[in-house]
Amino acid sequence: MGADIRVRPWDQPNSGSHSSTEPVADIEVRASALHGIRVSQAAVPLAIDELPVFFVAAACAEGETLVRGALELRVKESDRLSAMAAGLTRLGVELELLADGVWIRGAASGFGGGTIESHGDHRIAMAFATAAVRARAPIEIRDVASVATSFPNFVTSAREVGLQIELCPTLAS
Secondary structure (H helix, E strand, C coil): CCCEEEEEECCCCCCCCCCCCCCCEEEEEECCCCECCEECCCCCHHHHHHHHHHHHHHHHCECEEEECCCHHHHHCCCCHHHHHHHHHHHCCCEEEEECCEEEEECCCCCECCEEEECCCCHHHHHHHHHHHHHECCCEEEECCHHHHHHCCCHHHHHHHCCCCCCCCHHHHC
């Protein structure tokens, strides 16, 4: 997609305070112009949990992005395909929801704001929090309590990288 990303793997991923069977790395990301892509079906299982935020990146890209073979997203904590499609549509992104994926026409100039239903799904909530960076109006995300369970420091971390997040008691539950 043309993203400027640098990955610095840790030499000993199971040392110190981090213990994981997955690779561990520091990731540096810089602003860059993105372009739409066709995601190979072979890549989808490797990134299944990252696809909600990837859909936001696709919505910010120039051109079209197509993801197929992501049927598993329909049976996660929520139907992530439907939830992301509904939310992106609410923000004014042109897309087509498919049975096993989504086609997105990027809006490189950004998109609107609105109220998003996260369906209690932490990945949906966090994906739309990142979308606020490119929104021309505020994005309100409902039912975000699950974020505190999966990523307790999300709000602090997001603020550290420049996101303007305000917790609204009426929207948090």
